Amino acid sequence: MSDNTNSIRELTVQGLWRNNPGLVQLLGLCPLLAVTGTVTNALGLGFATLLVLLGSNIVVSLVRNVVPSEIRIPVFVLIIASFVTVIQLLMNAYTFGLYQSLGIFIPLIVTNCAIIGRAEAFASKNAVLPAAIDALMMGLGFMLVLVVLGAMREILGQGTLFDGADLLLGDWAASLRIELFALDTQFLLALLPPGAFIGMGLLIALKNLIDARLQQRQSQAAAITRARVTGAAQ
Amino acid sequence: MSFKITSSPHNRISRSTSEIMLLVVVACIPGIVVQAMLFGYGVLVQLLLAIATAWLAEAMVMRLRNKAALIRLKDNSALLTAVLLAIAIPPYAPWWLIVIGTLFAIVIVKQLYGGLGNNLFNPAMAAYVMLLIAYPLQMTQWLPSVSLQPESLNLFDAVCAVFTQYSCSGFSISQLQTGIDGVSMATPLDTIRTDLAAGKTLTESLQQPIFYGIAGAGWLWVNLAYLAGGLALIKLRVIGWRIPVAVLGSLFAISLLSWLAAADTNPSPLLQLFSGATMLAAFFIATDPVSASTTNKGRIVYGVFIGLMIFIIRKYGGYPDGVAFAVLLANMAVPLIDYYTRPRTYGHKAKGAGK
Numbered sequence: 053m054s055d056n057t058n059s060i061r062e063l064t065v066q067g068l069w070r071n072n073p074g075l076v077q078l079l080g081l082c083p084l085l086a087v088t089g090t091v092t093n094a095l096g097l098g099f100a101t102l103l104v105l106l107g108s109n110i111v112v113s114l115v116r117n118v119v120p121s122e123i124r125i126p127v128f129v130l131i132i133a134s135f136v137t138v139i140q141l142l143m144n145a146y147t148f149g150l151y152q153s154l155g156i157f158i159p160l161i162v163t164n165c166a167i168i169g170r171a172e173a174f175a176s177k178n179a180v181l182p183a184a185i186d187a188l189m190m191g192l193g194f195m196l197v198l199v200v201l202g203a204m205r206e207i208l209g210q211g212t213l214f215d216g217a218d219l220l221l222g223d224w225a226a227s228l229r230i231e232l233f234a235l236d237t238q239f240l241l242a243l244l245p246p247g248a249f250i251g252m253g254l255l256i257a258l259k260n261l262i263d264a265r266l267q268q269r270q271s272q273a274a275a276i277t278r279a280r281v282t283g284a285a286q
Numbered sequence: 287m288s289f290k291i292t293s294s295p296h297n298r299i300s301r302s303t304s305e306i307m308l309l310v311v312v313a314c315i316p317g318i319v320v321q322a323m324l325f326g327y328g329v330l331v332q333l334l335l336a337i338a339t340a341w342l343a344e345a346m347v348m349r350l351r352n353k354a355a356l357i358r359l360k361d362n363s364a365l366l367t368a369v370l371l372a373i374a375i376p377p378y379a380p381w382w383l384i385v386i387g388t389l390f391a392i393v394i395v396k397q398l399y400g401g402l403g404n405n406l407f408n409p410a411m412a413a414y415v416m417l418l419i420a421y422p423l424q425m426t427q428w429l430p431s432v433s434l435q436p437e438s439l440n441l442f443d444a445v446c447a448v449f450t451q452y453s454c455s456g457f458s459i460s461q462l463q464t465g466i467d468g469v470s471m472a473t474p475l476d477t478i479r480t481d482l483a484a485g486k487t488l489t490e491s492l493q494q495p496i497f498y499g500i501a502g503a504g505w506l507w508v509n510l511a512y513l514a515g516g517l518a519l520i521k522l523r524v525i526g527w528r529i530p531v532a533v534l535g536s537l538f539a540i541s542l543l544s545w546l547a548a549a550d551t552n553p554s555p556l557l558q559l560f561s562g563a564t565m566l567a568a569f570f571i572a573t574d575p576v577s578a579s580t581t582n583k584g585r586i587v588y589g590v591f592i593g594l595m596i597f598i599i600r601k602y603g604g605y606p607d608g609v610a611f612a613v614l615l616a617n618m619a620v621p622l623i624d625y626y627t628r629p630r631t632y633g634h635k636a637k638g639a640g641k
Binding site: 237239240241242244246250 | 394416419420421422423424
C-alpha cells in the first residue's frame with residue numbers, strides 16, 4: 053500500500069514539475085504557443101487535452117497486451133483520434149464560441165506529441181490505474197503551463213484576465229472578466245506568436261532558477277552534515 | 287643597456303571598447319543635430335528617455351547577475367544602443383514606446399544572451415522590429431519635415447507631445463502629421479510604396495510636397511550628416527570600410543538596375559541612398575562589431591546581403607523602411623557567412639591551390 057502511495061506521489065511530481073510536458077519535455081508546443089492568447093482559450097484547450105490524454109492512456113493501457121508491438125503506433129493514433137473526435141463534437145455542441153475561437157487546434161490535439169508520448173512511454177507498459185494517474189498529472193501539468201502562459205500574455209497584451217470566459221463556462225462567467233488596467237493600445241507582441249516564444253522561454257528560465265535554488269539549498273544541507281563528520285574525526 | 291624586442295605591429299592604436307562606443311556616439315551627433323533641426327526636437331526628448339532607461343536597465347541586470355554595474359556602464363555600449371534606437375523611432379512617438387523598446391533591447395536582446403559580445407542580434411534593431419510589430423500605428427507616425435509642418439513645435443512642445451501626444455497648444459500628433467493642405471504625410475519611402483500600390487506612377491507620386499529636394503524634404507540632409515559621421519569613423523579606423531561600402535554599393539547597383547529597367551515603378555538610386563535610414567544603417571548599425579561578420583570576405587558578403595534585403599523589403603514589404611529587418615536577417619546569417627569565409631591560416635595553402 054505504501055508503495056502504491058509512493059508511486060502516486062512520484063507520478064504527481066513527475067507530471068506537474070520534474071517532467072512537465074510543457075516546460076521540460078517541450079512537447080505539444082504548437083498548441084501551447086498558438087492558443088495561449090487568453091486564459092480562456094488556454095483553459096479550454098488544456099482541459100480538452102487533459103480529457104483526451106486521460107481517455108487514451110486508459111484505453112491504451114487496457115489493450116496493451118492485445119496489440120502486437122509492430123502495429124502499436126497506428127493503433128495508438130486511432131485511439132487518440134477517436135477521443136479527439138469525441139471532444140471536438142462535444143465542444144461543438146456545448147461550447148460553440150470556444151470551439152470557433154480554438155479552431156483548427158482542437159483536431160490538432162491528435163498530433164500533440166505529449167499524448168502519443170505518454171501512450172508509448174507509460175500507458176503501454178503499465179496497468180490501468182497508474183496509467184490513468186499519469187495521464188491526469190501530465191494533463192494537469194500541461195494545462196497549468198498553458199494557463200500561466202495564457203495569463204501572462206493576456207495581462208501584458210490587453211490588460212485583462214478571463215476575457216471571454218463565458219465562451220467556456222456559460223453566460224454567468226462573463227462576470228469573471230477582470231480588467232486589470234486599461235490599455236489605449238494593445239501590446240500586440242504579447243498576443244502574437246513571438247510573444248508566446250519569449251514568454252515560454254522566460255517560464256522555462258524561471259523553472260530552472262527554482263530548481264537551481266532548491267538544489268543549492270539541498271547541497272547546503274548536505275554540507276552541514278559533512279562538517280559534523282569531520283568534527284567527529286578530530 | 288637593453289633593447290626591448292617586440293614583434294610587429296610596433297605602432298598601433300589600442301582603443302578600449304568604451305572609447306570605440308563613445309566615438310560612434312559622437313559621430314552620430316551631426317546626424318542628430320540635423321534631424322532635430324529638420325524634423326523637430328522630439329528626437330532629443332527620445333534620446334534622453336532612451337539613455338536614462340538604458341542605464342537603469344543595464345545597472346539593474348548587472349545587479350541581478352552579481353556584477354559590478356559601474357564598470358559595465360562605462361563601456362558605453364548601452365549608451366550606443368539607446369542612441370541608435372532613439373534616432374530610429376518616430377520623433378514624437380509616445381514616451382512609453384522608447385522605454386519599452388530600450389528595456390527590450392538591453393534586458394532581452396543583450397543581457398539574456400550573456401551581455402555585451404554575446405548577443406546574436408543588434409539590440410537596437412531587434413528592439414525596433416519588436417516595437418514595429420507590437421505598435422505598428424505609433425511606429426509609423428512620422429511627422430513631415432519642419433518646413434512642411436502646419437505648426438512649428440518648440441522644445442516644450444516636443445516634451446508635451448512625447449509625454450501626452452498633444453503639443454502644449456493642444457494639437458494632436460495626427461493633426462500635426464497633416465500638412466498645410468490637409469493631406470496626411472508619411473515618410474517619402476512610405477508614400478512611394480502606398481502610391482505605387484494604388485496604381486500611380488512614380489512621377490505622380492513625386493509631385494507631392496514631401497518630395498521637395500532629391501530624396502524627400504529633409505531626408506537628404508539627415509543622410510548626408512550620417513554619411514559625414516560615418517566617413518569620420520572610417521578615417522579614425524573605428525569601423526572598417528568593407529561593410530558600409532558593400533551595403534551602399536549593392537543597394538546602389540540593384541536600385542540602378544531596377545530603375546533603368548522600369549523607371550516608372552522604381553525610385554532612383556539617389557533616392558534609395560539618401561532617404562530613410564540608409565546611411566545610418568550602412569555606417570552605424572550594420573557595422574556593430576558584435577553582431578556583424580568577423581572576416582574580411584564575410585563582411586563584404588554580409589554588407590551586400592543587407593543592401594539587397596533593404597531594396598527588396600522596401601519594394602515588396604509592408605513596412606516604412608527595410609533596414610531593421612535587413613540587419614536582423616543578416617545577423618542570423620552571420621554564423622554561416624563566417625563559417626564559409628574563414629581566412630587561410632598562415633603557412634597553410636588555400637584549398638585547391640595545387641598539391
